Amino acid sequence: MNSVNTMNELNDLLNGQNVHVQLSVPQLVEKATLRGEAVLTSTGAVKVETGKYTGRSPKDKYVVVEDISKDKIDWGSVNQPISSEIFSSLYKKVVNYLKTKEELFVFNGFAGADKESRLSLQVINEYAWHNLFAHQLFIRPTQEELATHEAQFTIVYAPTFKADPAIDGTGSETFIIVSMEERIILIGGTEYAGEMKKSIFSIMNYLLPEQGILPMHCSANVGEKGDVALFFGLSGTGKTTLSADADRKLIGDDEHGWSDNGVFNIEGGCYAKAINLTRENEPQIFDAIRFGSVLENVVLDPETRMPDYENISLTENTRAAYPLQAIDNIVDPSVAGHPKTIIFLTADAFGVLPPISKLTKEQAMYHFLSGFTSKLAGTERGITSPQATFSTCFGSPFLPLPATVYAEMLGNKIDEHDAQVFLVNTGWTGGEYGVGSRMKLSYTRAMVRAALEGKLDNVETDRGSVFGLAIPKEVPGVPADVLNPRDAWSDSAAYDKKAQELANQFRENFNKFGSVSEDIISKGGPII
Structure with missing residues (x-):
């Protein structure tokens, strides 16, 4: 009190x-x-500027x-x-x-x-x-x-x-x-x-x-049969894009809880990135920006007051805030059952991780604690090559309790509700950034769809050489030669070297977790 x-x-x-x-x-x-x-803007939204601080101040x-x-x-x-x-x-x-x-x-x-x-x-x-x-x-x-x-x-x-x-x-x-x-x-x-x-x-x-409720930094949606899916991922991994599905209803796009009753949204609205926003790529977000919405640091045409979403002269972190009810395809109220499918999204610029792989409970806890993605060359001053980025539980800045509290809760939820967990790499294939190419969005969508429909639950898999991940040999709508990342590289020895480098960075990052069980480390992490 x-x-x-x-x-x-x-x-x-x-x-x-x-x-x-x-x-x-x-x-x-x-x-x-x-x-x-x-x-007031041409869309009916209000536009504001936040001055010298255009993002959070974690320090x-x-x-x-x-x-x-x-x-x-x-x-x-x-x-x-x-x-x-x-x-x-x-x-x-x-x-x-x-x-x-x-x-x-x-x-x-x-x-x-x-x-x-x-x-x-x-x-x-x-x-x-x-x-x-x-x-x-x-x-x-x-x-x-x-x-x-x-x-x-x-x-x-x-x-x-x-x-x-x-x-x-x-x-x-x-x-x-x-x-x-x-x-x-x-x-x-x-x-x-x-x-x-x-x-x-x-x-x-x-x-x-x-x-006894697990808070989660993730988006969530639900299919016609009541099958709930969670999407975890840091900025740039495709979380918003992949969770927005015309065939599934949105529960929420950023913050959720998982209780004994199922999943619920913590928020009543969305705080979407507006950089390079178009109706073609993000129709739900684009059309949600209307009267009552707030546009942060978006530059307007001075005469028409039309938003210029490509203009980043104020900041790249332009934002749009609007209520969930501004989106047609939602669950209202924002509650649903227990997740059937959990997807961890990563944009691996090293080209090492497979485009999709099935995780055991221990691997799920390991990758949840790791929260890996990549920073690309040019995105920040001084970055000239891809760099591994780790954000604990995909939300490190917002965790007041030790990370293992959340990881253990996730492991218990996976066991209790028999949820299938997948690691999806929306990053590079056939080589690292600058050599290989970005995984096609159409392939990623097909893989995610197959996972949500249960088509990967019992498929035959290959075991990844360094991270020990179960890689499906077949995915409907995806060429088989892109599924195993080592096969996609022209030089297998170069892949092995890069994979070992990334595995070492995972291990080094994991050293900060002093109280993690040996099972998570030995069964969930890199095996070589």
Whole structure:
């Protein structure tokens, strides 16, 4: 529970004459445009700019050291400790600062579509467009639910309040501080709205395991027969593209929980990348960007106000926020049964991993903990050749607990529900980046479709030479000569050398997991 002082300060803030509670989408759009925070686009969406911060600030994210959580948190570079004294002082400053503002905006809603485990939340914003973002990204309550709504966690967000590191004890002017005891998320010094979304996801990653629910950074869809599929993958692996299927209904595109009842979406909306967006390639996303949606850092034509999704002069991380209901082919409410198929997506620029392979439970846990993909040459300054990238559980920045907690839960869920797990490489074949070619999307779609339809459950397989992965010998609609990556290379010795290099990087990365069972390492990792 919140301390008496914190609750009094919060109530004092909320009782001010400058507070607008639960404004509608039209009201928030109107406020955001009249206040000069946003402009209306040709699609009806509002366009905003977030200034110097066009992405998350992970180095400015902290967790308060408190008795209730200090022995549970996986402290380190992701979960940086900060004292309760620093939090309390900064919290009071932010609250007093917000009291001076002409207007404040409050949204009450939920995280988690499963009503048995959902989190009641409250979002207090200095900006109207931030409140619109919260309205679209979180789950909106009915009038009946609103009447009895009592927040379990509160976001207090003051983007124009900048911390003084010398006085306030932060690393910079920006701060994202989570207090599990006070149940407050304090954000300041950044206008990037994604900090709200990911802070709540981090909270759910802390709370849900205590209820026996596995939180997951993945997309999910369901077929006509009720067969649920999960898609895990880092940026650039094709998660959004492959989970958007005209023959399957979308449960959600980014954050889910897996309970004893099945899978549920944590969010009420989508926060899609908008770079190079076209109706041809992403029709659902393109058409969802209409009135009430928020476009972040997308450049507009100054006269027509048509979005130019190819223009990255502000940032490559352009974004579109919209409610799930803006997409036609969805499950509403966003709950479904237990997953039949789990797909790990990776874009291997080394050309080593097979385009599709079946994983044992131990391999699934190993690759889940690894969270591998590649950074390509040219994507960041100083990168001149492909580099292995590992993000634990495909969501390292959002894990408050030790990674093994989530991996063990996944292993138990796989066993309990007999889920089939596949590793799908959407990266390179026939050689590494610069030599080989990117796997054809049509082939990847055919492989994913075969996995979802159960056509790979009992097929004959080859065992991969280095990683020990079971590679199907046949997949409908896919040439057999692309299935085994070693055969696709013109020089088998060169493949073996590159495969060994990648295997060594997997092993080196895995050394950071000190408490992983020997079975996961010996049965799940590289075998040579």
